[in-house]
Amino acid sequence: xxxxxxxxxxxxxxxxxxVGDKLKYACxxxxxxxxxLTNIPYPNFLKVLLxxxxxxxxxxxxxxxxxxxxxxxxxxxxxNQVWLGESCWIDNISxxxxxxNVCISQGALLLTGNHDxxxxxxxxxxxxxxxxxxxxIGAKSTIVGGVTLKSHCVTGVGVIIxxxxxxxxxxxxxxxxxxxxxxxx
Numbered sequence: 384x385x386x387x388x389x390x391x392x393x394x395x396x397x398x399x400x401x402v403g404d405k406l407k408y409a410c411x412x413x414x415x416x417x418x419x420l421t422n423i424p425y426p427n428f429l430k431v432l433l434x435x436x437x438x439x440x441x442x443x444x445x446x447x448x449x450x451x452x453x454x455x456x457x458x459x460x461x462x463n464q465v466w467l468g469e470s471c472w473i474d475n476i477s478x479x480x481x482x483x484n485v486c487i488s489q490g491a492l493l494l495t496g497n498h499d500x501x502x503x504x505x506x507x508x509x510x511x512x513x514x515x516x517x518x519x520i521g522a523k524s525t526i527v528g529g530v531t532l533k534s535h536c537v538t539g540v541g542v543i544i545x546x547x548x549x550x551x552x553x554x555x556x557x558x559x560x561x562x563x564x565x566x567x568x
Contacts, residue, residue, distance in 0.1 A: 387503060388503070389500075390503045390504065391504075393503055393504035393505075394504050394505050394506070395504070398476055398507060404457075407437065407438070407457070408455070411437050414433050414437070415452070415453065418433055419433075419450070419451050419452065419453070420451075421449060421450070422449050422450075423449075427445060427446055427447055430447045431445055434456050434459070434461075437456040437457060438456055438457025439453075439457065439459040439461065440459070440461065441461045442461055442462045442463035442464070442465065442483065443463050443464075444463050444464040444465075445461055445463075445464070445465045445466075445467075446465070446466045446467065447467045448466075448467060448489075449469055449470075450469050450470040451467045451468075451469070451470070451471055451472075451473075452471075452472040452473070452474075453473045453475065454474050455475055458477065458478050458479065459475055459478075459479050459481075460479070460480045460481065461481050462482045462483035462485065462516070463483045463484070464483055464484045464485075465483070465484075465485045465486075465487070466485070466486045466487065467487050468486070468487055468488040468489040468490070468491065468522070469490070470489055470490045471487045471489065471491045471492070471493075472490075472491075472492045472493070474494050474495060475495050475512070476495050476496045477496070477509040477510055477511040477528060478495075478511040478512075479493055479495065479511065479512045479513075479514075480512070480513045480514065481514045482514055482515045482516035482518070482534075483516045483517075484516055484517050485514055485516070485517065485518045485519070485520075486518075486519045486520065487514075487520045488519070488520060488521050488522040488523075488524070489522045489523070490523040491520045491521070491522065491525070491526070492525045492526070493512050493514075493526050494526065494527050494528060495510060495511060495512055495527075495528040496509045496528065497509070508528075509528055510527075510528030510529035511529070512526055512527075512528055512529075512530055512531075513530075513532070514526075514531075514532045515531065515532060515533050515534040515535075515550075516534050516535070517534055517535035518536055518537070519536075519537045519538070520532070520538050521537070521538045521539045521540045521541070521542060522540050522541070523540055523541045524538045524539070524540070524541060524542045524543070525542075525543045525544070526544045527544065527545055530544055530545070530546060530547055531547045531548070532544065532547075532548050533549055533550040533551075533552075534550040534551065535550060535551045535565055535567065536548040536549065536550060536551065536552050536553070536565065537552075537553045537565055538554045539553070539554060539555030540555075542555055551564055551565045552565060
């Protein structure tokens with residue numbers, strides 16, 4: 384008896400956007416390519432204004448470096464003094480809420496969507512991400528949907544976070560283990 388196999392022809396795109404959201408997304412793709420996915424050093428106030436125009440909630444003192452990729456700005460909330468490093472990618476088909484004084488370093492990936500590999504049809508799944516105040520996400524780290532990064536935790540370079548973290552803890556080595564307590568002086 385043969386085992387069931389995946390059949391991607393059964394996949395149906397489950398990210399249902401209204402006609403209005405599809406038009407908004409088309410506008411965002413143009414704006415994103417012109418002002419975000421570029422080496423041209425546009426001022427932060429312009430990028431913040433564009434995000435707000437597209438429905439993002441953005442606090443004050445936000446720094447957005449070049450090549451920052453954001454999927455759906457109307458599902459994004461940035462607190463005050465948030466830094467988005469070069470080439471970070473907020474792939475948010477679900478809500479992403481980022482608190483105050485958060486640093487998301489270069490190349491970090493916030494990934495709300497995934498696929499159900501147990502289904503033949505490879506169904507789309509999506510869960511929100513919450514990042515509390517004072518968190519530092521290290522370069523090339525990946526945060527998956529359904530996770531909350533608790534206050535002032537730190538992820539080291541290249542760490543993959545698959546579950547909620549604890550406040551004031553430092554995570555490293557891709558083992559998703561607490562390494563030590565963070566002490567702020």
